[in-house]
């Protein structure tokens with residue numbers, strides 16, 4: 001293993017910083033994008049045009065579903081699905097260790113978020129924890145593929161929903177291209193939502209996508225995203241929609257990044273393999289293994305120290321002494337501890353509290369070098385290994 005040279009010098013000297021994440025648009029991709037943005041600027045076809053349609057078709061094919069509907073964020077993608085499912089006055093179960101937007105979308109669509117405990121093996125949810133939180137009003141479950149991991153229990157979750165007369169929706173904001181048993185994220189439930197926010201594995205600058213093989217949900221999504229209009233050319237407003245459209249420049253960026261997605265994912269997987277092998281030798285750090293049948297895009301590389309007294313101090317030491325930036329956690333604070341969701345809290349969720357406080361996310365991005373990954377391992381070994 002590479003030794004972190006800076007340990008001898010007590011500082012990182014001229015060692016370049018390894019960022020937590022980095023965006024990759026190759027020069028030829030930037031040129032491709034610029035050419036097409038110039039085209040739509042010239043024609044004035046700036047929204048709901050041919051590039052949006054192409055992006056939708058390609059993304060649906062990539063996920064193995066019948067429909068994809070492009071929108072302006074991952075948050076609106078999820079809210080639209082939930083509106084199409086009709087959740088007013090109903091309960092929707094979701095993990096407490098997720099991003100604000102998963103629960104906020106439920107609230108905005110008129111439902112009540114019910115927060116469930118997480119599974120330490122996958123950072124997702126488990127049927128045995130869901131049993132405890134079902135109510136007579138439960139309409140469905142939102143599973144979140146945290147860090148890009150599709151849980152090895154995903155089929156059990158689907159079966160749990162079927163038995164209980166519930167629907168399953170996937171918040172796949174982290175999981176472009178991840179799969180389990182050959183089925184892609186977004187294709188397990190009745191519908192799935194993706195985010196193309198710039199930190200994600202692929203981006204359209206801002207943007208989101210609804211994927212589904214359900215014709216009704218796809219048709220509803222097209223109505224909702226465009227001010228609830230019955231169709232593009234009709235001014236009959238039949239749903240309480242909003243302006244959730246994706247512009248053509250965003251679609252152009254997304255379309256190109258989608259083409260690059262397989263190579264960007266394989267870069268991330270190469271780095272993850274180096275981390276997996278290195279961390280196996282550590283005493284205090286465990287990897288979050290992707291179990292047989294699973295394929296992970298490594299939006300995050302999650303590792304769990306057996307003991308971690310002060311994550312902020314560790315992050316500061318890694319940055320200042322070793323030039324290594326850890327990435328943001330998934331998540332630092334579970335939703336049941338967020339002030340805005342206080343009214344929905346029904347009890348303690350100790351496993352999530354423990355894991356949210358104790359895990360770390362290593363740097364991983366397309367274009368990261370093997371040497372950088374070994375430098376991260378060496379720095380970790382000297383700090384918490």
Ligand SMILES: Cc1ncc(COP(=O)(O)O)c(C=O)c1O
Pocket residue numbers: 072073074075076098099101102144171173174194195196197207208
């Ligand atoms: C789990 C999860 N859900 C939803 C979202 C919302 O996506 P967006 O930022 O595109 O609205 C995010 C984005 O960060 C997310 O991480």
